[in-house]
Amino acid sequence: MTFLRRDRLAGHLDEALLTPLTVVHGAAGAGKTLLAADWASTRDEPVAWLTAQVADKGGGTFWAYLLEALRLAGVTTSADAGLPAEAGRADDRLLTRLAAELSTRNTPVILVVDEYDRVTDPEIADQLEFVLRQAGHGMRLVLVTRTEPLLPLHRYRAAGTITEIRNAELAFTPGEAAALLALHGLRLPADDVGALVERTRGWAAGLRLCALAAQGETDPRTFLKEFEADRTTIADFLLAEVLKRQTAGTQDLLLRVSVLERFCPDLANALTGRTDAERVLTALHGQNAFVEYLGHAWFRLHPLFGEILRAHLRVRSPELEAELHRRAARWLRRSGSLGEALGHAAAAEDWETAARAVIGDLALGEVFTGLHCDDLSRLFSRMGPEPASAATDLVRAACELSRCEVARGSSRLRRAAQALAAQAGPADGDPADLAATRLSCAFLETLVARLTGAPAQAERAAQLAEQVRRDVPDALLEAHPELIALLLTHLGSARLWAGRVRDARAALTTVVDSSGTGATEQARRECLGHLALIDYLRGWPGRAERTALATVTAADRGGPPPAPGPGLASLVLAAVAVERDELDRAQALLDAAVDARHPPPDPVTQAGRAIVTGRILLARGDPQAALEAADRAVAADVASPWAEAHTASVAAAAHLAEGRPEMAVKLLQDAPGDEPVCLVGAAQAELAAGRFEAAAELLDRMRPQGDLGPAITVRAALVRARLAGENGDHAAQRGLVARALREARRERLRRPFAEAGPWLRTLPLGALAEGRLPCGPTRRGSPARTGEQPAPPVVEELSGRERDVLRRLAQMMSTEEIAADLYVSVNTVKTHLKSAYRKLAVNRRHDAVRRARELGLL
Template identity: 65%
Template structure:
């Protein structure tokens, strides 16, 4: 009967297919590998598992290297029968498919009896054929490997069902390898669950940078590692893209430059992707791909908004399953392969000129409505609609992104492209924020005033409340930069009123705005000398929930709280807060140095008081004059004072005077800055013998600042006014009001006054008390400055903690023959102390590295630094020296 198997003699099927045409022998041929083919062992090792599982699937995009990978693997399977069949592009019917598959099996020596049958109808096959074939394969002692290349062209469900039947019943006699662009119709989940499926997908097929470099070498190109990584990043390791790039680069006079800068839309890559991917889709799908090419990553909802259709979800899912260079990222998000997107955008501009800005605008509007502000800003800028883009930033209460968080540089760069033609409150506020972020005060204030003037024309509705609150933030920042506490207080009160008109969810979404406002307010209060009020505002920021958006204001607030502690004489507290401030931005991966740097200033000031002068200088060097934050009067005054005190400690009064000579510009005078500057100048004049000049300056020292009053008392004592010095101390009573850096100096002034009055007992008691207080803070500077009078009260041997710094001339006791080596000039870091403690336990370098979770090289670096600072050359010498100095 026509159409049934077995009507023709067996030899007939060797000559013709069911249509009566000769078999196309190219469909049975294993593809040849080019001379530049790179064998990748990691993939072939994985593919070896195909011999242990019934089903293997190599699934990837066009040009991913699937076919050549399997062809290379087959070429190395000596003695194993491998039947190769490339499916028909037209889509075989069941009869045609099985006729070719049976011919492929016989062609590699698999004996199939005559009763297996031969399909005579190209579109159907008897159920007996799969059953007979499965039975024959089951009886084999060795399996036969069947490779079906381009299996994505098999679209008939009955073929997949018949093939799965054979695979299931053939048992170990058959190993099926499918090479496909799409997910096959077979029940993969069952094989996967049973552990009977070997899978190699697109991500694994992608070339690594090392493999890409090897491939380039096969093409005669040698690339440095950075160039290989960049090429893989751009191509996502796509095999065909890399090969096409290599071929084109080989024709270029500068191959490396070509690979770095090639235009994808003008290369063979474009021809490949347009021909193999885009043109295989229907017209509507092509239109969708062209339109979504303007998006980096997108959901079906965004794709619908950009394309004006409602079926994007199904289309994108189909394209992703079909490896059409549409990647599913999970969570309902997709993206195009970067080269494909680049080519599509160029194609879009050619086919639909002028459409791209409108697509960006649609995307921006949808993203803004959906709460994706950063993406909305990018598309608004790409559309050239700056009124929309600036309005989105301001209305979302996100103006603080100019000053903090991981996006500050990106936001500043994005709006740097905004032209002058954009008008309105929002663009002016954005311009003001950009200028003030760079501490360009005049330009920032000019734009801020224009924005405020335009806002006056509104009727006070909640629509512009976010803009007015943004104005308050920028006013507070301007007040901070100009040292204007009253203006900062006005801005804070205005912000408090406006908060009620702003939706709560906006404030919750942008905690950086409140944090920045309070940080600016606290800074101006600190400048004005209102330490407790400043502490209240700054502590609110420092105690807020950690987050990347608020990391910089938290760092700055902690640094300024540290400065308040320092000015009040609490060195330990100041150091702790300053180091906590340094860790704040590190924990969120923000670049270093970041923020204002006030915490490094505090650490430098503490180092001066501890006589760690090298460390102090290194910290001060990080506060560059060109840093925008140096417009901050608190930072400028603090740096000038610390630098001057460092010069005094080094015995250079002229340099100290020069350091405090330029007056810090500000709307109001800071009492602690003025008092500190006056005391430095007085001390410098005193060192140079101008006692009357020094005494005359004390009239400008404010008594309400306890630390300044104690410094003034010391100057009075040095100029022969001991009684006046003691009366000043009795009036301000620093004990109980200030920390050891102040009370120790006060005790030493009283001790020197008692010594001059002949009351040695009182003087000794005061010195002992000062030593006890200073030891806890490692406070050395006051004793270095004290002069020869203190020597008898310290005895013949100074405490070790006091001699771990450089002694001022004449201040310390004379060296004796058996004294320990010279004192340490630089303080050991915390990590160096950790290494030193483990060194004392006789741990090896490797053991120390393992215990501290660092590399051996890092430990060796720390050891070299310890040896240098302790002036030793060996481990045992370092331990002995550290014990002599009470470091262990």
């Protein structure tokens, strides 16, 4: 027989010499007897061993065998002690004399009673405890048992005179399990050993039987990962040693609760129709009958025992399993354990019950929150086309909408709404369930309205939700705050699309200001992203940046706040980076904002992506690509004024960059006229076309509009400054530019000056312009050469890395040498050179160096 000595347990058993009583109790096959026998074989003290199988033959027989065990251990008693006169009982005088003689020993005798759980006669237990107390130091009693022994253990525990090794301590550790498997010629990776220990809970017999079975397999590693417990000798062991030792009623209870991951007495009673499950389960746990106590009146079966019982149930009562799952689902839903209830309803393929549970518990929002969305989606993916009811259609619609399958989800939603409209009232079901169903339907209708850009539909759905939520129990609303939070998020997004900024801000702020929980965190982040977009659209990039960064929770932060993941917040941060002329960062944020696996989910995000993409392309000097980005269609039922205005602004700027001011004017005339970004863009276009009065009139229309931020007002001031210069008022021009620079400095704005044109370089602005303008003015005292055209201005400031490359270019270093010197790739150097050439308006290395020197860059 293969045996692994476990030193940690042997060391614990050594404490038996320090206490009069030691109890080793654990499940069948836990290794109790082997442990005690191995330890006893190493002792110098006399060890008497008694197997308590004789206990059922009476007290006299038990004590006769015990006296013989002492004799075989070399502990003799005097003739005065005598022997039991009857098989059924032992004389008190015999026990008194035995205890007295043991008490005189200098070296204690160790008495091991194996299978002590067979001692069911209280009289034998009382007698043994009497001898133990009276023998004092002369005897050490070690009981090996499956159950709590019939002794007053509480007294020994209170006095600290007991050594106990329980089932949990008997379980093999991963290291011990690996050593045991190695003794059987099996060497497995640590992860595989850990998985096996978890499945067996470190049960000694289970591990050994698995090892023996795997020895005969060609691929033992796969076998130990995938073996079916009911088809192994483990099943024979557990059925014989555990199940069949129980009464018929207890066997039935164990088989029925085997369909559960965990259970409490009330749930067990619901599955069995009995009322005494608490007593039975407590007894089974006390007997170490593979029923584990989890605390708070909850139990579970040992994993292998549960597998075997489920297989046994299917053979014995093949149709009962589905009914047990249905009963469990109903009980768990009533108790508030929705997740477990859904699992059991799905196991019974009772999809109507599962859908009603999700809808009735107001948990439909969890499909979208990220907390349980994957679990719910996987569970309901197994649901077929039947049944078809309002509840099942709502769940199907939610799953499809969560995957942005708007057409299919909308179709399901319409069918569910029609079914609900046909329901007359409470007579058709539980009033609370009906109210929750209608609220869930209104929630999905608000989502569809957001995804399709239908603000009027969103308002109608939100009004309906406000009406029906009064009939929903407060406890449900408090248990699932994510549904209302998401509904307000969708409403706020739809209002923003419609250009109703104040109303949108009200809905979005309600979610942000509400007491945040894990369930509402996703909705809160979405709302912050929308609020950040509102700040950006009103020209407040700094405020927009702070709001967008607030979507990263404190728990996510370590050092500088990271950028948010895919979504609107990253788009806003990209737009802010463009305003600051941080184009590489803007591109990185734009890439992060877009999930390559899914298109932007709603028109707000689609429009935001088109606008930011266009502005980056404009800043990089690619007006044609910017024009294509701005012309990209946004799928929506109605047009959005701000989206039209900003895309028109990008397109107009692209036309201006290519010398088509009339086209820019026409585009902006067709766009919503009151949007500030359009007014400034149109004024720039009119100025480029030479119509100064028209440009001034457009700027004057902006004055009544309040709360405009510097990203707009700085651009307006620069247009006014150019108009002042054209009219010969250079003092006013310098004042306007100086004001624009001061406003821009607070927000770190650079882009408006890069877009304004070369006329800025001629102004003597001094230190105020440092770092704001695309480049300083041409150095005084260095007139252009006779007959040469003046060098074109730099419209975009060179980056730090581009200047590094230019400096090395001026030292006649090759591309490869520059790459090696800067620790970058050759392709990276070529990219920086290409960008520098474009900004300097040159095509060759020599011209780039000469132009940089003329501008004072080298």
